[in-house]
Amino acid sequence: MSQEVLQKLQQHLGENVLEVHDHRGDETATIEAKTLHDTCRWLKKTAGLEFDMLVDLTVVDYLEQGRTPRFEVVYHLYSIAQKHRLRLKVGIETDTPEVDTVSDLWRNANWCEREAWDLYGISFRNHPELRRILLYEEFEGHPLRKDYPKAKRQPLVRRPREEFEAVVRGSGIGNKRTLI
Amino acid sequence: MGLEFTTGRLADTVSWARKYSLFQYPFVTACCGMEFMAVWGPRFDIARFGAEFPRFSPRQADLLMVVGTITERQAPILKRIYEQICEPKWVVSFGVCASSGGFYQNYSVTPGIDLVIPVDVYIPGCPPTPEQILDALVMLQKKIQDRDTWSQRNYEIQEWTKKQAEGTLAKR
Ligand code: SF4
Numbered sequence: 239m240s241q242e243v244l245q246k247l248q249q250h251l252g253e254n255v256l257e258v259h260d261h262r263g264d265e266t267a268t269i270e271a272k273t274l275h276d277t278c279r280w281l282k283k284t285a286g287l288e289f290d291m292l293v294d295l296t297v298v299d300y301l302e303q304g305r306t307p308r309f310e311v312v313y314h315l316y317s318i319a320q321k322h323r324l325r326l327k328v329g330i331e332t333d334t335p336e337v338d339t340v341s342d343l344w345r346n347a348n349w350c351e352r353e354a355w356d357l358y359g360i361s362f363r364n365h366p367e368l369r370r371i372l373l374y375e376e377f378e379g380h381p382l383r384k385d386y387p388k389a390k391r392q393p394l395v396r397r398p399r400e401e402f403e404a405v406v407r408g409s410g411i412g413n414k415r416t417l418i
Numbered sequence: 419m420g421l422e423f424t425t426g427r428l429a430d431t432v433s434w435a436r437k438y439s440l441f442q443y444p445f446v447t448a449c450c451g452m453e454f455m456a457v458w459g460p461r462f463d464i465a466r467f468g469a470e471f472p473r474f475s476p477r478q479a480d481l482l483m484v485v486g487t488i489t490e491r492q493a494p495i496l497k498r499i500y501e502q503i504c505e506p507k508w509v510v511s512f513g514v515c516a517s518s519g520g521f522y523q524n525y526s527v528t529p530g531i532d533l534v535i536p537v538d539v540y541i542p543g544c545p546p547t548p549e550q551i552l553d554a555l556v557m558l559q560k561k562i563q564d565r566d567t568w569s570q571r572n573y574e575i576q577e578w579t580k581k582q583a584e585g586t587l588a589k590r
Contacts, residue, residue, distance in 0.1 A: 373526070374491050381526070388524065389523060391490065391529070392525070393493065393528070394490055395494050395534055397534060
């Protein structure tokens with residue numbers, strides 16, 4: 239059904255559409271990152287398309303597959319009025335993982351983008367408040383990147399070891415009931 | 419002469435009273451809470467052990483039940499709740515998540531709450547069955563009677579050290 243959407247998108251963007259596929263209704267288009275914001279506005283505002291809902295925004299890290307660009311930001315769009323879906327993908331370079339925000343078009347993108355920043359370190363240009371949302375401010379690095387060490391922990395509090403040992407050493411005392 | 423004997427018996431009596439009136443603060447964060455609720459219900463009925471009242475303020479509780487996954491971000495909060503409970507206090511670590519991090523061996527989950535606060539009884543299981551919880555409660559009661567929990571030991575060590583410094587330690 240939304241193959242029409244793909245066709246319209248291709249007509250509109252021309253060669254800025256890098257790749258499309260529509261296997262059993264999962265219409266997907268990979269587009270140039272620089273056209274992202276304009277395209278999203280066009281998708282939202284054009285009559286007949288009306289993508290008024292951003293269902294989800296996620297990131298994929300293709301480090302182990304060795305692909306360039308390494309990151310891919312994925313936008314799942316849905317139109318409540320027209321009842322059709324579209325998936326948009328943009329590839330992002332490793333050294334400056336940066337893309338335009340869409341939080342001015344869909345307000346829920348604000349938190350989705352903060353999550354993407356938190357876990358993948360993708361920074362969104364013109365985002366109103368880009369800071370961590372799930373992890374704490376003291377956390378260093380972005381844990382869902384595939385080069386983050388799997389078992390690395392960054393604790394906020396730990397008991398001092400001595401506290402442990404003092405009580406263990408004195409553990410006999412409590413059982414000798416004559417002491418106190 | 420008699421003082422030593424009296425206080426010994428007194429401490430036993432106090433422990434006996436304490437073990438049958440546990441006021442728990444349920445620090446419930448995840449799925450283990452479902453089993454925990456079952457224990458409160460009429461079928462398993464934790465009230466039989468004198469521990470039925472949940473207190474939602476740490477200042478009114480003496481048993482901290484840590485039920486569910488504790489993340490690194492939550493750990494300072496858990497520590498703070500623990501510090502707010504008045505002495506003597508007891509901690510039960512409920513489920514593998516609280517005891518060791520369980521299957522969440524990653525950046526976000528604390529690998530065992532005993533890295534943050536002292537724990538008296540650990541309950542394994544994901545989630546533990548109600549019978550295990552009752553078993554743990556009975557174990558805790560035994561520990562309290564024996565004055566063998568972290569909080570009681572700590573107290574006795576402090577008293578002992580103080581008396582030793584003063585030179586008022588009873589001779590044996
Ligand atoms: S131990 Fe299992 S049931 Fe309990 S909180 Fe962890 S995952 Fe959930």
